[in-house]
Amino acid sequence: GQQVMQIPQYQHVQEGEDFTTYCNSSTTLSNIQWYKQRPGGHPVFLIQLVKSGEVKKQKRLTFQFGEAKKNSSLHITATQTTDVGTYFCAGEDRNRDDKIIFGKGTRLHILP
Amino acid sequence: DAGITQSPRHKVTETGTPVTLRCHQTENHRYMYWYRQDPGHGLRLIHYSYGVKDTDKGEVSDGYSVSRSKTEDFLLTLESATSSQTSVYFCAISESGVRGYGYTFGSGTRLTVV
Numbered sequence: 001g002q003q004v005m006q007i008p009q010y011q012h013v014q015e016g017e018d019f020t021t022y023c024n025s026s027t028t029l030s031n032i033q034w035y036k037q038r039p040g041g042h043p044v045f046l047i048q049l050v051k052s053g054e055v056k057k058q059k060r061l062t063f064q065f066g067e068a069k070k071n072s073s074l075h076i077t078a079t080q081t082t083d084v085g086t087y088f089c090a091g092e093d094r095n096r097d098d099k100i101i102f103g104k105g106t107r108l109h110i111l112p
Numbered sequence: 113d114a115g116i117t118q119s120p121r122h123k124v125t126e127t128g129t130p131v132t133l134r135c136h137q138t139e140n141h142r143y144m145y146w147y148r149q150d151p152g153h154g155l156r157l158i159h160y161s162y163g164v165k166d167t168d169k170g171e172v173s174d175g176y177s178v179s180r181s182k183t184e185d186f187l188l189t190l191e192s193a194t195s196s197q198t199s200v201y202f203c204a205i206s207e208s209g210v211r212g213y214g215y216t217f218g219s220g221t222r223l224t225v226v
Binding site: 033035043044045046047048088100102103104105 | 154202
């Protein structure tokens, strides 16, 4: 079945360093969403990408959707302690199934 | 998030007992979902609903049933709880269902089956 793989599983960075998480799908996606979950919290929707090659920015966060619509990335510039948490991607392939499939997430830990 | 609440927030139950978790929304969204979250597995869809009395199975539906008799309430029932169902359960709502748009998640229910 459709799979959404996310790497790395864990990432430790020094505060102020950049961070990137990658999401890869086994099928072409209709769209991809990104969520953030703080420790002990619930997932919170960040953004959705729909178009091939799309790039969106939210302050220090940059989201990209690949040209083939099979991969995506989230890049955080100059990480801060408030960035701690797990980042999930979630992909939808309307041609295959009508369910959104979540990646297993990347847990970001910030070293002070 | 405002507009979606889960109850209870925490529950400890014994193996073999039935358990019902409740999700209540005030957003009048059509689509509602139940997920479980376990270390190493991320978020896995249990069941979802696309309207009153319209539900469908997700990828890990065995041992679970759901009901939606009103737009605002989506109930998840563990018919006979097992230790493998110890997990954190999240309810989510969506305005446009599975076809795009972000999900709003509830705060979760931490269920322990002993």
